[in-house]
Amino acid sequence: MARLRILLVDDQQLILLGLERMLRRMRNLWEVVVAESGRKARELLEVQPFDVLVTDLNMPGYSGVQLMEWSLEHRPEMVRIVLSGHQDTAMLHGAARYAHRFLTKPSEPGLLLAALVQVSEVKDLGQGEMDLLPVVAGMGQLPGSPVTSHRVRAFLDDPAAQPVALRGLVCRDPGLAAKALKLVNSAFYGPPRPTVDPWEAVQLLGREELADLVMGPAAPEAEARLRPLREAHLRIARLALAIARAEGAPAPVQDLAYAGGLLSAAGPMILALARPGTEDRDERRVFGAEAPEVSRLYLTLMGLPAPLLDLVGNLRSPSRARLADPLAMAAVHVAAGLQDGEFLAGAGLQDRVPAWLTLEPAEKDTP
Template sequence: MDRALPTILFVDDEKGVLDGLRRSLYGQRNEWNMRFALGGLEALAILEAEAIDVVVTDMRMPGIDGAALLDRVRTLQPETARIVLSGFSEREAIFRTVGPAHQYYVKPCQPQVLVEAIRRALSVRRTLRSPALLALVAGATSIPALPRALTALFAELQSPNGSASEVARIISSDVGLTVNLLKLTNSGFFYIPSAITDVLQAVKMLGFEMLRALTVMAGIFEAFRCCGIDCDVLRQLEQRSLQIGALARKIAEANGLGQAALDQTQCAGMLAHVGSLLLFSNWPDVMAEVRRGLDRSGGGIIAAERDALGATHAELGGVLSYSPLVGQNSGKFKLLSGPADRFG
């Protein structure tokens, strides 16, 4: 095995499926090291013995199923990208894998689709060389929302007079809620043929019942815990992000772009500070020190973040928006809490 190459672990309880993957991915033998595990127990033995860059697992397996396996991967190797490749798509599967899985692909999956998904996952490792940053991005389950937005969303979802337009308005007012909704809607769970970038369309696509269930049972939305975090800074970031999104849309309108491009442009602008929100939610002490350093010496946030973290909030945001995080329609975003020690 070439130690210079990344290692991909494929897990399934059917030998025929693993043999099929060996054959269909033979062309990647000089691009990756490939390991094949017959079931979750064999996969865990491999994970405990060697470093794995990407895990691709079936969902329904005896003993240790895909969701349980990926939960263990998060603990054993938090920087590892986690992909589900399964024909099992019942509602229970969504609830159990929406957290631990970065991406969900439905069998049968074209080999090139899987190859590109793995390549996107590996691109994150090339962009973020710090193990702590890799663990942060690969580990993050969500971008937290501001508490007031989450409270308003819960109230509207539970209201007998709740409306899709009001739910969409509440979600659109908060970057964390927007990221998590679009991430989920564009995942392979829902068989949607094209990427969704409009919040109202996403709400209508999922429906109230599914949103309620996902919010309560799967916990796709969570609130910032303001302990140790300057919530005024978070509110400023949220407001700035909304302003960037609105301005980006106006520029697109002025250039005569179509409706789909307008939605995508506004969405991209709104996510300008998603990397900052990830950093504040997971490493508040480090970000507070970065801000104190800027107050003492001046300078720009980009240089200060690069010195302290080895990467900037813009680079983290780009990785999140393109990374292995969820999605069959496109590379999407999805996140978890990583170690808060110093990043080297």
């Protein structure tokens, strides 16, 4: 497991001591530094790098939201985790713009430890020419399509606009869909159950949270590389959905197939932005990971549900999947133009592939 430098920030001394004590078992691998105020944390960040920032939100003088906003500008490569019991709506909306993960306080002790282990996994994997953790953590939100972002803004400015139109827009864009799912699956939002369906996610979000989905467009040269990736993975998502529907799969399996196809774009998009011109080079040599692994690690930092992470991470090696539904896994795998005969035969689906490849992609336009 890779070494991490972790900065814990809270204005309550007892909580800091408790967090330090909880992480002490990892002291041979992780260096933990504490700060009792947002201002002190900023002073530390100004002079030394950290891999992870874990901060409370409601601190006097210099809030956790201000600290994360500053760190996004000056330390964008750092993973930002909120650990707070504060429930102020405006503050939570502010934190949503900057944090990778939301954990409530008090929470089960193992949740923070598990989140940090996942960060360590990202750092561990990136053993190529580039350090993968800053690449993945620094991404923040995947850039959305300029056209889709413009339409979302127009929807939010029009009180008479129908919500179904917005749901359709988000379901077509990997960046917007990932952000919506991150928000509704966060501990602060408190969903009744984990969701992988971007359509459902938009239904659960309020107007202010929906406004947080929109971000500025990528630079024109970057957008030229991202557009075909978004389009390709939207086609994969739609064909995977058509396959799941043709097989009579229940709604959760259909949702997983669609989301898996759409959000498997995360890795290719991140790698395309990280080092232009490496598209034809070996991904593992350059980045220490292949695109599906990068997708999984990015979505892991966002706190998305385990079956979705399992599916996107094993897209090229489906036999290694353990949590994703086999039909959803097969649907995305085949829709992506892959055919692992051993996996498909083991799942009893190999004979179905020729029929699947004749299907018309399905629209994600109904609940």
